[in-house]
Amino acid sequence: MKIVMAVIKPFKLEEVRDALTALGVHGMTVTEVKGYGRQKGHTEIYRGAEYAVSFLPKIKLEVAVDGPLVDKVVEAISAAARTGQIGDGKIFVSSIERAVRIRTGERDRDAL
Amino acid sequence: MKIVMAVIKPFKLEEVRDALTALGVHGMTVTEVKGYGRQKGHTEIYRGAEYAVSFLPKIKLEVAVDGPLVDKVVEAISAAARTGQIGDGKIFVSSIERAVRIRTGERDRDAL
Amino acid sequence: MKIVMAVIKPFKLEEVRDALTALGVHGMTVTEVKGYGRQKGHTEIYRGAEYAVSFLPKIKLEVAVDGPLVDKVVEAISAAARTGQIGDGKIFVSSIERAVRIRTGERDRDAL
Amino acid sequence: MKLSSLFPRFCLAASALALSALPALAQAAAAAPPVPNKGDTAWMLVATALVMLMTIPGLALFYGGLVRTKNMLSMLSQVFAIVCIVSLIWVTFGYSMAFTNGGSLNDFVGGFGKVFLKGIDPNSVAATFSNGVYIPEYAFVVFQMTFACITPALIVGAFAERMKFSALILFTVLWVIFIYIPIAHMVWYWGGPDAFGDAAKAVVAAGTDAAKKAAAEAKLAEVTADAGLIYKWGALDFAGGTVVHINAGIAGLVGCFLLGKRVGYGKELMAPHSLTLTMVGAAMLWVGWFGFNAGSNLEANGVAALAMVNTFVAAAAAAVAWLFAEWAAKGKPSLLGMVSGAVAGLVAVTPASGFGGPMGCLVLGLVAGVLCYFFCTTVKNALKYDDSLDVFGIHCVAGILGALATGILVSTSLGGVGIPDYTSKPGELAVADYVFATAVWVQIKAVLLTLVWSGIGSLVLFKIVDAVVGLRVTHEQEREGLDIAEHGERSYNY
């Protein structure tokens, strides 16, 4: 099993979710994060003080999927999250050794 | 070493923490996340506009533990977090190659 | 490729970011988290009710880096995040199998 | 001789008259109807706006800040809905039932002579506490309306975070009709100073003519009799210690016992979601309370100014008392403690605000702060009931303290203004002799009757509501939070 972690632009979340459900992936966990990268931030000024804000709001998506599905999932996410502008984000895939559904105790692929 | 990531219902956090400390696990990092899955959400209505909210508040728990402890930890979390209702959450285990305690520079099992 | 996850004290974020950019690492994702560990929390009292708060605000940092860079990155983070007091935090390293830059579809090291 | 022998009775009656926070209407405003002074009218309109500010957003924020995020919106909804519904009850029949003569039931409740505000127009006037001084009756109606609105809203804090919205609405309607209106009538309904002055003058004028005198005395007796029960006892309540605070406080206690504790109470962290908003609410309560207390004087004069000074001083003293008491006991001075103290002081000074002197009220505030701190912490924890926002611990406790203290602080020897007497010097306001025992005893009686009426009455009403719609939401709904479960909305979407 793999876990796909994607960092995307906040307003793309709905589209990505739809793309994933279309693939039959019915579970994910999202986190509000701040991202730093090529996309340039902005400046804020409060009375005299100027602050260069380089951390931008992003959404982090974590989806555990069964091995075979990974390519489709990565594809779907990047297609749905793409705007073509700097800051679209990244997708990282790593493997997980075990998965458990707390409610039932089911394990691994049954747990997803 | 492994890192155990669990997504649970918010009000279960205290119980889970107690279960873990009972096992001698004295460190963890928690994040407020939103989860999408089988558990159905609710509808919100603001004047004319109806919104189906399918992302529900969850707590994500990350615990780095020494290999041998993993089974106990997974067991403890699922026992403590279980309510038997849909939405209890998941536990994912993956391995980490290195751990460092910033304060001291200690590594791996000493770092936990 | 590896992903370095570090939990640090919030006010150290800027210093750590600077240390990383100095290494040529120009991307990272940060999350506001709460940490539980050796560092003791505090007590809050609201009228009669006393609450022992043991989860303290921390910042979680995730940086995907190319293998060879890992040691430098870990070094840089721990150097920049260290205060020497309990609660400085941890660094965990695990490997990722794939990375994608959504905007361009570039993969792996090109994606970082 | 006969006459003199009458005086004690008069004085007692008289003392009864001045005491309510609110006068009755100038019935039979003879040939030339009295014209209100525009300064008084302006003040009453402002006082009304201030009491409204005190309720929404004031009280709603004070309470709302103390609940958890997931229940914030339900708290705001409950307070707002209560204001809307009660005001409609008030203008349709509530005002009439509180402030008209109730015939055979007049001791306890008024009648239907003014339902739908029948017979009131822009020229109608209501009496004040000064002979010959009147205000537009509409101003009196709307000022009183705000009191009827805030009282049931005070109750909801006791069982916050778990009551059904539908149950709350139903309970509010019943409670206002069967508890608030009767108590308000009992404490505040009377004939106004001129009715007494004229009747008493007539007795004097009658001189030796037995027939005339008999008639005059009969008339005076009648006038004296046309008032609410507690009123006639002579209890002092300048701005509503019994009618508003004790009344709401005890109802809240009954409610939180019946609904039971919140899920997770004692185990989970139930920290206030925004002490910032609680502080804002407390500040608005304080500001609004100036209208509540000084407005209850119904006139813009030196006594209104005194009530304002007293209100300010008592709140400040109680805040400081709670702050330092907690600082000493727990090691830290808390904002929540300070603002809770301020509210306790405001409650305590309410019945005394127009009767006591500034120094007396300062001491009253200090006592209120420490006493309520003790109740909201030690006592509550010992008794283990879940009065979510300490409605009992602050409003009922400080309300009782204030009601009793009023009987003491009114004494001129303690810097008070003294017990008013409208009959011994017909047509002007004299001061009746102060007898400690009498003064305090009537206060105790008033407190007890209020506690019993509201306590038992509320119990019955809660039972009825429970039977009809059920009082409490399900545990799942409580876990999810009332905002989404009951209202389908979220307070914040940051």
Add this chain to the structure above:
Amino acid sequence: MKLSSLFPRFCLAASALALSALPALAQAAAAAPPVPNKGDTAWMLVATALVMLMTIPGLALFYGGLVRTKNMLSMLSQVFAIVCIVSLIWVTFGYSMAFTNGGSLNDFVGGFGKVFLKGIDPNSVAATFSNGVYIPEYAFVVFQMTFACITPALIVGAFAERMKFSALILFTVLWVIFIYIPIAHMVWYWGGPDAFGDAAKAVVAAGTDAAKKAAAEAKLAEVTADAGLIYKWGALDFAGGTVVHINAGIAGLVGCFLLGKRVGYGKELMAPHSLTLTMVGAAMLWVGWFGFNAGSNLEANGVAALAMVNTFVAAAAAAVAWLFAEWAAKGKPSLLGMVSGAVAGLVAVTPASGFGGPMGCLVLGLVAGVLCYFFCTTVKNALKYDDSLDVFGIHCVAGILGALATGILVSTSLGGVGIPDYTSKPGELAVADYVFATAVWVQIKAVLLTLVWSGIGSLVLFKIVDAVVGLRVTHEQEREGLDIAEHGERSYNY
């Protein structure tokens, strides 16, 4: 005979006079200038502060809570900036253009006789609706100023979250000059009751002397003529239903059509970022509205108290109506529905507040609540325009309802105070006969003229602004949020 034949004309004229929310100035305040009653002055100063509270923070929070976090600060900035800029326009030339004689253009707009408040000093007075009653002109200037400030601020809700700040500033300046000031002049500029009383007295005094009478009648005609157009028609608008609400509501509708929908409208979740703040704003609007409506009486008397009762009752009734309508239709009672209803009720009662009776206004409130609920949900969704905060659905719709209802509720047979008549009994305020058709027809005409003037005028102004600076921000800026894109600040940094 001739005289009597004149009366109808007078009455009609007369009715015209009393109707505006605001009187004109006592020109030619003879030898001894009238001295204002301090109670009235105190009330007007307070009413002014209340209307200010209603705008900032009231309206700013009501609107701000409804937008998304990223646009909160822009909403607050827009309302605050409008208040500042409009008040400067007002004291420099706006007041003069609204409340002086505009010569040949007098039907539509005033003149420049009082630019920079020329000629006004602490002793200058302005007339009220009662013969012989005056208030300091400065009090009238500043009270009116708050009305000029809040009206354009109401508009911004319609195209919230997408308009350029620079465009908004420019639009506001133009709109106040070309739309608000003329409408205010047309509806509210007149000579004051004494001007009529004196002129009418002269006619009577002239007796049979033809020459004298001719002169007197000429004078009376002149006085009658020296008023705004809608004024002369005889439309009733106690506190600004046409001038403020219909005026702003239609301008908002035009604006949201021109700017187009927000990016993601209909697709993305655009939930209010803080219903807590929206409720606080609504509560402050309610409290402030007491000053807005009761203050429009310009006197602290029984009618002001009536206006306060009506304002309170209509708001409560509308809130309850919307609450239950939504509860029935959607299954849940919402806070947003309740507070929206309250505002709808406040808008509806604005023109009627000093003319109708409490029960009439209660019914008006109920109707307003249901009607606006229907517009802000069903109708809006059907027509698919993006009036972000329902400026049209609440202010324009309830404003029109209220304007028409005023023509009905004023009838004494419905508990109203009746249409005032200053001439048939020169020197005192009489009640003119009520003719349903006439009364309602003038209201309809007033509403139509306002809709046309403001609708077409605003369209033109938006086009001009669009040509000069462009109305809307880029999509990227809209995505990022106006706070950072336009103001370089963030509302919250938790």
Add this chain to the structure above:
Amino acid sequence: MKLSSLFPRFCLAASALALSALPALAQAAAAAPPVPNKGDTAWMLVATALVMLMTIPGLALFYGGLVRTKNMLSMLSQVFAIVCIVSLIWVTFGYSMAFTNGGSLNDFVGGFGKVFLKGIDPNSVAATFSNGVYIPEYAFVVFQMTFACITPALIVGAFAERMKFSALILFTVLWVIFIYIPIAHMVWYWGGPDAFGDAAKAVVAAGTDAAKKAAAEAKLAEVTADAGLIYKWGALDFAGGTVVHINAGIAGLVGCFLLGKRVGYGKELMAPHSLTLTMVGAAMLWVGWFGFNAGSNLEANGVAALAMVNTFVAAAAAAVAWLFAEWAAKGKPSLLGMVSGAVAGLVAVTPASGFGGPMGCLVLGLVAGVLCYFFCTTVKNALKYDDSLDVFGIHCVAGILGALATGILVSTSLGGVGIPDYTSKPGELAVADYVFATAVWVQIKAVLLTLVWSGIGSLVLFKIVDAVVGLRVTHEQEREGLDIAEHGERSYNY
């Protein structure tokens, strides 16, 4: 001849009299004590409530929104605690020390004749600025009390986020006693207009009778002498530019220098945690300021209305000035800039509000906005001191500007009301000749004395407090935030 030669002296003395924002008490209110006008009383009660609203929640939110989340609660606690503690000082001995004759020290401070408000009852009256016009002394006491409460609360912004709560409490107590009360006495203590009128009449009445005249002149001299020092100089301060703003501003500057910069200042992001709350606070400050300035007139008349117009206009002008200045300099119009400007304008107009004309105050506002923008950005950054919330940059700078401008704008030639003169036409209020140099020079002297007294005095007090309890929290506590470290509470638990 002799007499005329006296006049200049009188006029100067006279000018001194009218200038304070607050009159003294009608001592020796002969046989029939004057009865206050209820309109004035109503207005003063409302003005008091408005100033309270301005402090809590107004000022607390304005400041609180500007600090970081972790220090929000400490900011609210500091302001709230100051209000409570100072009000207790005020009623016990503060009022007496400020507004009674201090015997040999009378130039600098009052005495103990009215400790515990001894001798004041609902019938006691205080003089205003008009001959024969009085208000209830209790109203004067409580209105003044709000001024004493808000002044030290203004200071805390300068060293926000780092001072110990215990140190702040101690400092506040000392500062009010040794700095505020003396300055208030020096600027505002005088005998009231009638004292002068009567004395001056006596001089005239004395006619040629040398003995009589000598006595009368002696009496007049005595009356003239019974006032505070700055008062006698003849400085004009309508509502507290020196006593409140310069006084607090300079104390704040001294404080922030002594406490040093916040940990991380200049390096870390210290963005305001909620500009939303800051805007709400600013709006409430604005609304409350109407009571602060117009209330300082002590009467509900045309001058109060003028003060309200001026307050409104100056705030709006300054907000617009700062907005556009920043827009031009930084490329973006900010909300924080706009509200900061509004506050700067309110501060600047405070001493001038009842003396200048609307246009003069409009210009004053424009200057204040630009000047304070310059100070809070360029100057502050250049001098590198950490005045957290710009107490100096706004209150002291705009306060000084306003104080000096008052000496200019009061001139009738600039639309001002002119310098009052109670003696040349005994019994009525005349206007003294305006001499630019004299008028401005007394203003400069008043500003300098205030700066020196408060600057040096505060320095000493801070040193004492530092020695006793220490001024600043530890770095760890500062990192954690004062809310948890000092109060054991959290502002928000979302």
